[in-house]
Amino acid sequence: MVALGPDVVLAFGATTVGPLLQNTRTVPIVFPVMGDPVAAGYVESLERPGGNVTAFMNYEYSLAGKWLELLKEMVPSVKRMGVLRNADVPTGPAQFGVIQAVAPYLKVDVTPLNIRNASDFESAIGDFARGPNGGLIVAASSLALTNRGLLLGLAARHKLPAIYSEDAYVVDGGLMSYAPDEVDQFRLAAGYVDRILRGEKPGDLPVQTPVKYVLAINLKTAKTLGLTVPASLLARADEVIE
Numbered sequence: 001m002v003a004l005g006p007d008v009v010l011a012f013g014a015t016t017v018g019p020l021l022q023n024t025r026t027v028p029i030v031f032p033v034m035g036d037p038v039a040a041g042y043v044e045s046l047e048r049p050g051g052n053v054t055a056f057m058n059y060e061y062s063l064a065g066k067w068l069e070l071l072k073e074m075v076p077s078v079k080r081m082g083v084l085r086n087a088d089v090p091t092g093p094a095q096f097g098v099i100q101a102v103a104p105y106l107k108v109d110v111t112p113l114n115i116r117n118a119s120d121f122e123s124a125i126g127d128f129a130r131g132p133n134g135g136l137i138v139a140a141s142s143l144a145l146t147n148r149g150l151l152l153g154l155a156a157r158h159k160l161p162a163i164y165s166e167d168a169y170v171v172d173g174g175l176m177s178y179a180p181d182e183v184d185q186f187r188l189a190a191g192y193v194d195r196i197l198r199g200e201k202p203g204d205l206p207v208q209t210p211v212k213y214v215l216a217i218n219l220k221t222a223k224t225l226g227l228t229v230p231a232s233l234l235a236r237a238d239e240v241i242e
Contacts, residue, residue, distance in 0.1 A: 001020070002020070002023045002024045002027055005027075006027060007028070007196075007197060008027070008028040008029070008030060008193055008196045008197060009027060009028070009029045009030070010030050010031075010032065010189065010193060011029050011030070011031050012031065012032060012033055013031065013033050013034060013035075013142060014034060014035060014040055014042075014089070014142070015142055016031075017029060017031050017034065017037075017040075017042055017053060018040070018042075021042065021052075021053065024052070025051060025052055026052055027052060028052050028053075028196045028201075028202045029052055029053045029054075029202065030053075030054060030055040030189050030192045030193050030196065030202065031053065031054075031055045031056065031189070032055060032056055032182070032185045032186045032188070032189035033056065033058040033182060033185055034055070034056065034057050034058060034207075035057070035058065035059060035089065035091040035140060036057070036059075036091050036094065037049075037053065037057065037207055038207075039091075039094075043207055046206060046207040046208075046209075047206050048203070048204070048206070049202060049203050049204075049205065049206070049207055050203045051202070051203050052202050052203065053202060054192065054202040054203070054205045054206070054207055055188075055189050055192050055205075055207065055208070056185050056188055056189055056192075056207070056208050056209075056210070057207060057208070057209050057210065058140070058179075058180045058182065058185060058210060059091065059095075059140055059165075059180070059210070060209045060210065061091075061094050061095060061097075061098050062098060063098075063178070063179075063180075063213075064094075064095035064096070064098040064099050064137075064139065065098045065099060065101070065102035066178055067099065067137045067139075067163045067165070067178060068081060068099050068102050068103060068106060068108065068110075068137065069102065069106065070163055070176065070178055070215070070233070071135050071137065071161060071162070071163040071176070072106050072108060072135075073230060073232065073233060074161060074163075074175070074176060074222075074227065074229065074230065074233060075135055075161045075227060077133055078108060078133055078134065078135040078161065079107070079108060079109065079132075079133040079134075080108070080109050080110075080111065080128075080131055080132075080133055080134045080135070081099070081103070081108050081109070081110045081111070081134070081135050081136070081137060082110075082111050082113045082124075082125070082128040082134060082135070082136050082137070082160075083095070083096050083099055083110055083111065083112050083113060083137045083139055084113045084115060084121075084124065084125070084136060084137065084138045084139060084144060084151070085112060085113065085114060085115070085139040085141065086114075086115055086116065086139075086141035086143050086144070087112070087114045087115075087116070088116055089141060091139070091140055091141065092114075092139060092141060095139040095140065096110075096112050096139065099137065111128060113125065113128055115141075115143060115144070116143075117143070118143070118147045118150060121147065121150055121151060121154060122150075122154060125151075125154045125155070125158060125160070126154070126158065129158035129159075129160055134160055135160060135161050135162065135163075136155055136160045136161070136162035136163075137162070137163055138151060138162060138163070138164045138165060138169070139165060140165035140166070141165075144165075145165075145166055145168065145169075148164075148166075148168065148169050148172060148174075149172065151169075152169065152172055152173050152174055155174070155175075156173070156221075156224070159225060161175055161225055161227065162174060162175050162176075163175065163176050163177060163178065164176070164177040164179075165177065165179055166179050166182075167179055167214055167216040167239060170216040170217065170218045170221075170239070170241060171216075171241065173218065173220075173221055174218060174221065175217070175218055175221045175222060175225065175227075176215070176216060176217045176218065176233075177214075177215070177216045178213060178214070178215050178216075179213065179214055179216075180210035180212065180213055180214070181210070181212040181213065181214050184210075184211070184212045185210065188208070188211075192205055214238045214239060215233075215236055215237050215238050215239070216237065216238065216239035216240075216241070217229060217233065217234070217237045217239070217240050217241070218241040219240060219241065219242045220241065220242060
């Protein structure tokens with residue numbers, strides 16, 4: 001792709017941006033979705049990226065605390081929360097840290113469930129599910145998203161109410177999710193592509209955090225788990241799958 005000499009490249013996520021940067025530090029790269037570009041070393045700062053990469057983060061770390069709040073609202077009886085995270089990427093420990101800080105206020109004990117490949121899922125979730133009053137937060141990671149069919153099956157098998165970092169999980173049968181609107185992210189990224197094509201430098205365009213979020217709930221899954229979705233959550237839901 002770099003050899004073709006593009007004027008700008010639209011690249012989704014770290015798994016795409018990383019290899020591109022190994023091949024070029026001059027071709028402008030715009031990402032509509034990214035975890036933490038500063039921690040990953042892709043930009044110098046959010047305000048002044050400084051290099052050939054810019055665009056839009058799909059998570060503010062404070063969002064992770066909202067996952068715990070929403071799942072507790074859905075299932076007030078939850079006392080233990082397993083946080084499935086990829087400890088090998090910067091977002092995994094950072095998201096867990098936010099959840100851990102919020103947990104005492106909600107009287108919930110949180111446990112990190114570290115994953116590094118798909119073979120870790122079954123043992124991590126299975127071991128946690130042996131205790132009572134458990135819930136599951138699936139933090140943002142490409143590893144989890146790619147293997148969401150396996151994750152959804154494990155959550156169903158162990159009857160764990162779970163909240164996810166993408167609405168794709170809910171469409172495929174997950175209980176609920178709270179996440180940035182990725183369609184909106186792509187729309188905003190198109191504006192950056194336009195500005196670069198008109199002569200602006202990516203290093204001068206600040207990395208932006210999300211402005212629009214989507215709460216999705218799967219009523220069929222809630223019924224299977226024996227849950228009654230609170231009216232307060234239904235009223236705020238942007239997507240309800242029946």
